[in-house]
Amino acid sequence: MFRTADTNAPGSDELLLNRVGQRDPQAMTQIFDRYAGLVFSIALRVLKDPGQAEDVVQEIFTQIWQRPGAFVSSKGSLGAWLVVVARNRAIDLIRRRRPTDSLEDHVITSKVNIASEVERTTLMQKVRTALDTLPSEQRLSVELAYFDGLTQTEIAERTGDPLGTVKTRIRLALISLRRALQA
Secondary structure: OOOOOOOOOOOOHHHHHHHHHOOOHHHHHHHHHHHHHHHHHHHHHHHOOHHHHHHHHHHHHHHHHHOHHHOOHHHOOHHHHHHHHHHHHHHHHHHHHOOOOOHHHOOOOOOOOHHHHHHHHHHHHHHHHHHHHOOHHHHHHHHHHHOOOOOHHHHHHHHOOOHHHHHHHHHHHHHHHHHHHHO
16 A cells, blocks of 8 residues: 655655655655555554544645645654654544543553664664675675674684784775765
């Protein structure tokens, strides 16, 4: 129904929102493709009704088209903001739907900060994608250093490569990763 968020698609969220403000339908399509699945899943989780969750998605993306300036980038990422808006809209829909029911019957409580989790997940996806673009030798060296906790000397011993080669691979990989994550 909706695609999952593709936060690695070309164009930053801020740039896309600026283009939406100039009434660029392609920019709106990119934002929709990037975040509709995420918004739908949050709304569905709260509402437990796919039709109503789709209505929430439509309302939110219509709002973005009409008022792209409603999102303030200095307060967080667009994905995190959309998660909060989707949850609030879904709860508002429940309130309108059943004004006599106690809201406590429908509120989803979570010890996890959803906005922070969305940002963390988005960053992790960017890191995975950036790692996948590295040459296999560089990726292996970085994974052994950062995920297995090996020193450069231990990596050289394990791979059979000279220590200088391992150091160079890690340095080049980190430069590539930094560039990919800043884009």
